[in-house]
Amino acid sequence: MTRNWGLPAKEQQAAVRDAKTAKPLMTLFVSAVFGIIGASVAAISFAEAREVIANLFHGGNLVTAVVAAGFGCWAYIWLARPRFAAQFSGKGDAFSSLLRFYVRAAIVLFIVLITGMNIGLIAPNFISVLLLCVSGGAGAAAAFQTVLAFVPYYE
Numbered sequence: 323m324t325r326n327w328g329l330p331a332k333e334q335q336a337a338v339r340d341a342k343t344a345k346p347l348m349t350l351f352v353s354a355v356f357g358i359i360g361a362s363v364a365a366i367s368f369a370e371a372r373e374v375i376a377n378l379f380h381g382g383n384l385v386t387a388v389v390a391a392g393f394g395c396w397a398y399i400w401l402a403r404p405r406f407a408a409q410f411s412g413k414g415d416a417f418s419s420l421l422r423f424y425v426r427a428a429i430v431l432f433i434v435l436i437t438g439m440n441i442g443l444i445a446p447n448f449i450s451v452l453l454l455c456v457s458g459g460a461g462a463a464a465a466f467q468t469v470l471a472f473v474p475y476y477e
Contacts, residue, residue, distance in 0.1 A: 349417055350472070352424055353424075353472075354468065355424075356464065358465075359461075359464070360464030363457060364460075367435055367454045367455065370438070375447060378451060386451075386452070390456050394460040395462060395463040397456070398460040398464060399467075431460060431461055434457040438451075439454065
């Protein structure tokens with residue numbers, strides 16, 4: 323009779339190594355923090371855009387704001403498509419690659435937000451509002467992506 327003393331069989335050792343690198347609690351924590359960052363960027367972007375153009379969310383300006391925000395949303399989804407695919411397939415990323423993705427995405431969100439807030443000094447306000455709406459749409463998509471991590475059985 324062979325004894326394994328509680329050690330996994332050779333076939334199961336890869337699963338144990340994968341479980342060690344997955345870090346599910348840290349993954350959920352980092353996802354929640356990134357979701358908060360995305361929602362914050364969206365809220366700040368739209369608030370700043372409303373301050374630059376007073377009637378932004380009325381009439382023809384509303385259409386422009388929605389198109390710009392939609393562009394930001396779909397641009398984020400297109401750039402983050404490997405991460406979305408990993409979520410929908412149920413095959414999540416290792417914690418380290420997920421963390422790198424979130425850090426890069428947060429940096430880009432902040433760069434677009436800060437650019438939109440400050441470009442009004444050298445360019446027309448309309449360009450500033452477009453960048454802020456793009457940033458807001460991308461932030462909203464980032465927040466939505468992280469909400470998916472907390473929905474059970476969504477794949």
